[in-house]
Amino acid sequence: MKLGKCLNTEVFVWIGFPGHADGVVLGFCVSFNVDVKNSMTFSGPVEDMFGYTVQQYENEEGKWVLIGSPLVGQPQNRTGDVYKCPVGRSESLPCIKLDLPVNTSIPNVTEVKENMTFGSTLVTNPKGGFLACGPLYAYRCGHLHYTTGICSDVSPTFQVVNSIAPVRECSSQLDIVIVLDGSNSIYPWKSVTDFLNDLLERMDIGPKQTQVGIVQYGENVTHEFNLNKYSSTEEVLVAANKIVQRGGRQTMTALGIDTARKEAFTEARGARHGVKKVMVIVTDGESHDNHQLNQVIQDCEKQNIQRFSIAILGHYNRGNLSTEKFVEEIKSIASEPTEKHFFNVSDELALVTIVEALGERIFALEATVDQSAASFEMEMSQTGFSAHYSQDWVMLGAVGAYDWNGTVVMQKANQLIIPQNTTFNVESTKRNEPLASYLGYTVNSATVSGDVLYIAGQPRYNHTGQVIIYRMEDGDVKILQTLSGEQIGSYFGSVLTTIDIDKDSNTDILLVGAPMYMGTEKEEQGKVYVYTLNQTRFEYQMSLEPIKQTCCSSLKHNSCTKENKNEPCGARFGTAIAAVKDLNLDGFNDIVIGAPLEDDHGGAVYIYHGSGRTIRKEYAQRIPSGGDGETLKFFGQSIHGEMDLNGDGLTDVTIGGLGGAALFWSRDVAVVKVTMNFEPNKVNIQKKNCRVEGKETVCINATVCFDVKLKSKEKTIYEADLQYRVTLDSLRQISRSFFSGTQERKIQRNITVRKSECTKHSFYMLDKHDFRDSVRITLDFNLTDPENGPVLDDSLPNSVHEYIPFAKDCGNKEKCISDLTLDVSTTEKGLLIVRSHNDKFNVSLTVKNKKDSAYNTRTIVNYSPNLIFSGIEAIQKDSCDSNHNITCKVGYPFLRTGEEVTFKILFQFNTSYLMENVIIHLSATSDSEEPPEALSDNEVNISMPVKYEVGLQFYSSASEYHISIAANETVPEVINSTEDIGNEINIFYLIRKSGQFPMPELKLSISFPNLTSDNYPVLYPSGWSSSENANCRPSSLQDPRGINSAQKMIISKSEDLKRGTILDCSTCKFATITCNLIPSDMSQVNVSLILWKPTFVKARFSSFNLTVRAELQSENASLVLSTGNQKRELAIQISKDGLPGRVPLWVILLSAFAGLLLLMLLILALWKIGFFKRPLKKKMEK
Incomplete structure (x- = not known):
C-alpha cells in the first residue's frame, strides 16, 4: 500500500480538562505529514466555548496560540475573552486570560458589555498585533440597547490600542401625542386607561428623552396635558389615570388630528426642534368629518409626523355592523407602510393586547435618524461578526445592519466607511430577495496583479446564499460579480477563504463554504465550492464534500453500530476553511477544512494539498477528533496554520473545538528514490548460466540502490532507516523464479541509507515452459519507524517495478515477425439434433506458422454456454486451460517457421443452457508481432443451428376396441340420456417426461370420426377431463346436442353403411379436440366418445373400423419431439351379428x-x- 494514504489504525491524543481526571481522546488516521500523535493540547470549559477561534501568534516574548472563548464569565456575565497559550517552552505553562474586554471601550456612551461574546472573532494583523471582536457589544440609548458590536486593535504586547464600533449619538428623543376618541360609543373607558398605562410605562419619559402629550376629542377637542407638562414616566402615569371620558354624540376624528398637529406639536406646548413627531390615534368609529381627512393627513405628511392608527371594533361588533368602511378610513390615517402603522382590536378590552407590538414599532423610531424612517440602520449591526485584514483596509462584517440585511464596514487609519443600505442591495426582480441576508457574515479579499478585490458573504440571501465581489474606488463600493448558492438553507457564503497556491503573490482560488448543505438523507453534510480567479472574475471549478455521515438516531441503517447522541446529524463540512502555508513541502500552499459535526459532534478536519494553481480534489489527510461530543465538541470549528511554532522550519496547524484546541506539528518529508539493475538484462532460456540443485538454469544478479534526502533540507545529508521487500514475478500467482538459497519468491530486509546506498540480490529461473511475458520485479519500501520523524513523499511511489524480458529466437532481428494461420473443421454439418448431454461435438484445429518463430503461440476458443469443454486429442492434455474459455499452448515455447500443429477439441452439450445456435470463436495468437494484413486468417467463427430432442413417453389406450351390434337390436325413437345412444368409449392419453431436457409447452390434437358424409352421427363426444396443466377446446364439442342436460331428442332415419367397412378417411367427417399442455412432468387427457347406435342399427354391414388419431407437437422451436412420439392411432372395430352384408x-x-x-x-x-x-x-x- 502506498504510504501517505490512510491506514486502518488509530492513535489517540489526550486532552485534559480542569475538573476531569481523565482526558478526551483525539483519534486520528495515520496519513501524511501532520503529526497527530505528538500534538500539543490546550483545554478549557466547553460552556465557555473555549476554542471557538484560534490564531497562531508571535511577538518578542515568544510564540503563542491565541484562543477565543466568547462565553467566559457565564452564566451571569458572558463577556468573553481571549487566552494566550505559550508554545515552544521547555516547561508546560497554562493559558493566560488577557482581560481584553476591560479595556475595550467607547467613550461617552452607556456601555452594555454583558453577553458581548468577545473573542468570537479573532484575526492576526500582518503588521503585528491582532484584532479581537465582540459582535454582541451594546450601548444603552433611552429604552433600547443597541447591539452595534465592537472590535479592539491589540498591540504585539497584548495591549488594547483602540476600539472600533459604529456608535452614534443617542437619538432616542421622541415627541409623542396620543389622540384619544372620547365619544359616547367608547365603552368601557377603563380599558382605554389600562391601555395608556401599559403603553406609557414602557417609555423612558424625560426632558432629553421621550415626551408625551394627550389630546381627547369627540364633538370638541381637549388638550389633557402638553408634551412638556411632565418630566418622568411616573408623573405621566398619574396624570393619565385621572383622564375622564368627555363624551360626545359625534366623532370628529379629522378635527382631533388637525388640532393635535397645529397645537400639540408647537414649541409653546413643549415640542422640540429636530425631534421626531409621533401621533397615536385611537378611535372606535367612522368620523363625521371624514371629508376633511385627506387634507389633514397631507398636512401631517408635510410636517413629517409619523402616525399610528388603532381601530376599536367593539361598537360595530356589538351592533353587528359592517367594519369595512371604518377599517379603510383608519388605514388611510396610518403612515406608510400601513402594515407597520395600523392596528385593529375586537373591542376596548383587547387594547392591551397590542401594547407590546405598538411599543416596539414606536421604539424602532428612536433608533433611526431619518424623521420618516421606521427601521434600524447600524444600531443592531453586530459589527465585528467577521473581520479580515486586506492590503489597505480592515474589513468588518456587520450582519445586523439595515434590519439584518447586513453590510461591510471598511476602516483604514482614521477613515471609517459605512456603506449605505442600497450599496450592496442591488435592485432585484425577486420579491424580498435581500431581506435579512446577513451580508458580512464572513469577509475576505483577493489580490490579482496588484489590484485588490473585496469579498463578502450573505448566507441568507434569497435563502440560498450569495457572495459579493467588489472593489473600492475613491471610497465607494463598486460591485464586480456575485456568486449564488444552489440549495435553500445551505448557508452558502457563510465561510470564505482565498489562497495563493503557487506563491506568486496573486490569489489563485476562492473557497466558499455551505456547511448546512443537505445530503441525500437530509443530514447537514456540508459542501465547499472552489472558484478559480481569472483576471478579476471567479469561475466555478469543482466542489468538495466530506465522507458520508450516516444518521443513526434510530439504529435503522444497516451501517449503524451505535445511536447518535447529538442533533443535528451530519458533518457541517466547511464550517471553517483555512489557507495554510505549504505543509507537505511541494512548493504549493494547502487548504484545511473543518467538519465539526462529524462522528456525532466529535468533529474532524480534512487537509487538501495544493497543485498548480488549485487544490487536489481528494483529501490528503483526515484527522478525526475521537471525542465524545460532550467534553470535547466540534473539533474543526476553528483552524489556523501560518507559522512554524517549534523552530523546525515547517508550518504547524492549530485546530480548535469547543472545550479544547490542539497544535499539530508538521513532519518533514523524505524523498526516497529507488533503482534496480539486472545482469543479464534478458532471460535466454537456451543459454543456461548456472546450476541450482543439480539442474542447469538461468541466474540473474540484481543491484538495488536507494537515494534519500529531506525536502526541507535538501543540501543536508540525511540518514534514513528503511525497510524494503522484493517480490519476484509479482504479476503471477505462481512465480517462475526464486531467490538463490531460499527457494522463496519474496525477501524482506532493513537498510540504513546515508544519502545513497546499494545492495545486491540474486535469483534463478525455474524450469517452466511459460515464457509468455516478462518477469516483473517489484520492490516496496517504507520507513522503519513511520510514526516518528519524517514521512515519505506521497507524490512519489513507494513501489518500484522493473521488467526482465525473455530473449527471442529471431536471428539478428530485435523483433520476431510471425504469420499464423488457423484452419478449423467440425464433425457435424447443418442442423444439430441433441438427444442427451453425452452427445459429442468436435472441432479440429490446425495452426501453422509461415514466418519467424512465434513465441508463446496459443489458440483461444470462446464458446457459447450451451457447450461444455470435455477434452482434447492429439496434444498433451495439460496444454489447455479452461476457465470461461479454452487456451491451448501450441508448440511451446515457440512455433518454428513452417511448423504446424493439429489437434481436436471435444465438447459436450450443457443441458442447463438451451440456445438456438452453437457459437464458437477461435483465434490463434502469439507474443511475437504479426503484420495487420496477416491477421485475417487468425480467426474463425462457427455458428450452427441446434435443436434439443425432448425425451418423453406418449401413451394411448381405449376402454373398448370392439363393439358388436345385434342384428335385431332396436333404438328408442326419443333419446333421454347418453345411455340411450350406445356404447361409451373412453380414450386415454398420457405424456410423461423421461429425458434430460425440460418439457416444452405441448399441443395435443385428438381427431375422431364425428359424422358421416350425410351428417349422421358416428362417435358422439360426451365430454373430456384432463390434468391441471391441460387446457382443451373447443368447449362446444362437449355434448353438443345437450343430451346430458335431459333434453329429449327424436331419432331420424339412419344412413345405409353397406358401401364399406372403413369410414375414417373416405366417408366420415372428423372433429378435433385441441389441448394446450403447460410444461409438467406428467400430463393426462381423457376423452369420452359414444357410438351413435341409431346410425348403425338400421344400416346393413358386417364390420368396419373407426380410427381415433392423436398428434403431439412442441410449441418451443428449440425443443423438438422424436418421430415416434408425434402420432398415435386407435382402431375401434364395429361389427353386426346375424345379417350378411353385401359381399364385395x-x-x-x-x-x-x-x-x-x-x-x-x-x-x-x-x-x-x-x-x-x-x-x-x-x-x-x-
Whole structure:
C-alpha cells in the first residue's frame, strides 16, 4: 500500500480538562505529514466555548496560540475573552486570560458589555498585533440597547490600542401625542386607561428623552396635558389615570388630528426642534368629518409626523355592523407602510393586547435618524461578526445592519466607511430577495496583479446564499460579480477563504463554504465550492464534500453500530476553511477544512494539498477528533496554520473545538528514490548460466540502490532507516523464479541509507515452459519507524517495478515477425439434433506458422454456454486451460517457421443452457508481432443451428376396441340420456417426461370420426377431463346436442353403411379436440366418445373400423419431439351379428378362383394315383 494514504489504525491524543481526571481522546488516521500523535493540547470549559477561534501568534516574548472563548464569565456575565497559550517552552505553562474586554471601550456612551461574546472573532494583523471582536457589544440609548458590536486593535504586547464600533449619538428623543376618541360609543373607558398605562410605562419619559402629550376629542377637542407638562414616566402615569371620558354624540376624528398637529406639536406646548413627531390615534368609529381627512393627513405628511392608527371594533361588533368602511378610513390615517402603522382590536378590552407590538414599532423610531424612517440602520449591526485584514483596509462584517440585511464596514487609519443600505442591495426582480441576508457574515479579499478585490458573504440571501465581489474606488463600493448558492438553507457564503497556491503573490482560488448543505438523507453534510480567479472574475471549478455521515438516531441503517447522541446529524463540512502555508513541502500552499459535526459532534478536519494553481480534489489527510461530543465538541470549528511554532522550519496547524484546541506539528518529508539493475538484462532460456540443485538454469544478479534526502533540507545529508521487500514475478500467482538459497519468491530486509546506498540480490529461473511475458520485479519500501520523524513523499511511489524480458529466437532481428494461420473443421454439418448431454461435438484445429518463430503461440476458443469443454486429442492434455474459455499452448515455447500443429477439441452439450445456435470463436495468437494484413486468417467463427430432442413417453389406450351390434337390436325413437345412444368409449392419453431436457409447452390434437358424409352421427363426444396443466377446446364439442342436460331428442332415419367397412378417411367427417399442455412432468387427457347406435342399427354391414388419431407437437422451436412420439392411432372395430352384408366383388372372384384351383389340384392328385385308369380293360387285353 502506498504510504501517505490512510491506514486502518488509530492513535489517540489526550486532552485534559480542569475538573476531569481523565482526558478526551483525539483519534486520528495515520496519513501524511501532520503529526497527530505528538500534538500539543490546550483545554478549557466547553460552556465557555473555549476554542471557538484560534490564531497562531508571535511577538518578542515568544510564540503563542491565541484562543477565543466568547462565553467566559457565564452564566451571569458572558463577556468573553481571549487566552494566550505559550508554545515552544521547555516547561508546560497554562493559558493566560488577557482581560481584553476591560479595556475595550467607547467613550461617552452607556456601555452594555454583558453577553458581548468577545473573542468570537479573532484575526492576526500582518503588521503585528491582532484584532479581537465582540459582535454582541451594546450601548444603552433611552429604552433600547443597541447591539452595534465592537472590535479592539491589540498591540504585539497584548495591549488594547483602540476600539472600533459604529456608535452614534443617542437619538432616542421622541415627541409623542396620543389622540384619544372620547365619544359616547367608547365603552368601557377603563380599558382605554389600562391601555395608556401599559403603553406609557414602557417609555423612558424625560426632558432629553421621550415626551408625551394627550389630546381627547369627540364633538370638541381637549388638550389633557402638553408634551412638556411632565418630566418622568411616573408623573405621566398619574396624570393619565385621572383622564375622564368627555363624551360626545359625534366623532370628529379629522378635527382631533388637525388640532393635535397645529397645537400639540408647537414649541409653546413643549415640542422640540429636530425631534421626531409621533401621533397615536385611537378611535372606535367612522368620523363625521371624514371629508376633511385627506387634507389633514397631507398636512401631517408635510410636517413629517409619523402616525399610528388603532381601530376599536367593539361598537360595530356589538351592533353587528359592517367594519369595512371604518377599517379603510383608519388605514388611510396610518403612515406608510400601513402594515407597520395600523392596528385593529375586537373591542376596548383587547387594547392591551397590542401594547407590546405598538411599543416596539414606536421604539424602532428612536433608533433611526431619518424623521420618516421606521427601521434600524447600524444600531443592531453586530459589527465585528467577521473581520479580515486586506492590503489597505480592515474589513468588518456587520450582519445586523439595515434590519439584518447586513453590510461591510471598511476602516483604514482614521477613515471609517459605512456603506449605505442600497450599496450592496442591488435592485432585484425577486420579491424580498435581500431581506435579512446577513451580508458580512464572513469577509475576505483577493489580490490579482496588484489590484485588490473585496469579498463578502450573505448566507441568507434569497435563502440560498450569495457572495459579493467588489472593489473600492475613491471610497465607494463598486460591485464586480456575485456568486449564488444552489440549495435553500445551505448557508452558502457563510465561510470564505482565498489562497495563493503557487506563491506568486496573486490569489489563485476562492473557497466558499455551505456547511448546512443537505445530503441525500437530509443530514447537514456540508459542501465547499472552489472558484478559480481569472483576471478579476471567479469561475466555478469543482466542489468538495466530506465522507458520508450516516444518521443513526434510530439504529435503522444497516451501517449503524451505535445511536447518535447529538442533533443535528451530519458533518457541517466547511464550517471553517483555512489557507495554510505549504505543509507537505511541494512548493504549493494547502487548504484545511473543518467538519465539526462529524462522528456525532466529535468533529474532524480534512487537509487538501495544493497543485498548480488549485487544490487536489481528494483529501490528503483526515484527522478525526475521537471525542465524545460532550467534553470535547466540534473539533474543526476553528483552524489556523501560518507559522512554524517549534523552530523546525515547517508550518504547524492549530485546530480548535469547543472545550479544547490542539497544535499539530508538521513532519518533514523524505524523498526516497529507488533503482534496480539486472545482469543479464534478458532471460535466454537456451543459454543456461548456472546450476541450482543439480539442474542447469538461468541466474540473474540484481543491484538495488536507494537515494534519500529531506525536502526541507535538501543540501543536508540525511540518514534514513528503511525497510524494503522484493517480490519476484509479482504479476503471477505462481512465480517462475526464486531467490538463490531460499527457494522463496519474496525477501524482506532493513537498510540504513546515508544519502545513497546499494545492495545486491540474486535469483534463478525455474524450469517452466511459460515464457509468455516478462518477469516483473517489484520492490516496496517504507520507513522503519513511520510514526516518528519524517514521512515519505506521497507524490512519489513507494513501489518500484522493473521488467526482465525473455530473449527471442529471431536471428539478428530485435523483433520476431510471425504469420499464423488457423484452419478449423467440425464433425457435424447443418442442423444439430441433441438427444442427451453425452452427445459429442468436435472441432479440429490446425495452426501453422509461415514466418519467424512465434513465441508463446496459443489458440483461444470462446464458446457459447450451451457447450461444455470435455477434452482434447492429439496434444498433451495439460496444454489447455479452461476457465470461461479454452487456451491451448501450441508448440511451446515457440512455433518454428513452417511448423504446424493439429489437434481436436471435444465438447459436450450443457443441458442447463438451451440456445438456438452453437457459437464458437477461435483465434490463434502469439507474443511475437504479426503484420495487420496477416491477421485475417487468425480467426474463425462457427455458428450452427441446434435443436434439443425432448425425451418423453406418449401413451394411448381405449376402454373398448370392439363393439358388436345385434342384428335385431332396436333404438328408442326419443333419446333421454347418453345411455340411450350406445356404447361409451373412453380414450386415454398420457405424456410423461423421461429425458434430460425440460418439457416444452405441448399441443395435443385428438381427431375422431364425428359424422358421416350425410351428417349422421358416428362417435358422439360426451365430454373430456384432463390434468391441471391441460387446457382443451373447443368447449362446444362437449355434448353438443345437450343430451346430458335431459333434453329429449327424436331419432331420424339412419344412413345405409353397406358401401364399406372403413369410414375414417373416405366417408366420415372428423372433429378435433385441441389441448394446450403447460410444461409438467406428467400430463393426462381423457376423452369420452359414444357410438351413435341409431346410425348403425338400421344400416346393413358386417364390420368396419373407426380410427381415433392423436398428434403431439412442441410449441418451443428449440425443443423438438422424436418421430415416434408425434402420432398415435386407435382402431375401434364395429361389427353386426346375424345379417350378411353385401359381399364385395373381389371376394366373390377370389372365392371362385380358389374353388377352381382346389378342384384342379384334386384332379391332378387323382390322376397321379391312377384314379382315371381302367384296370379291367388291361385285364381284358391280356
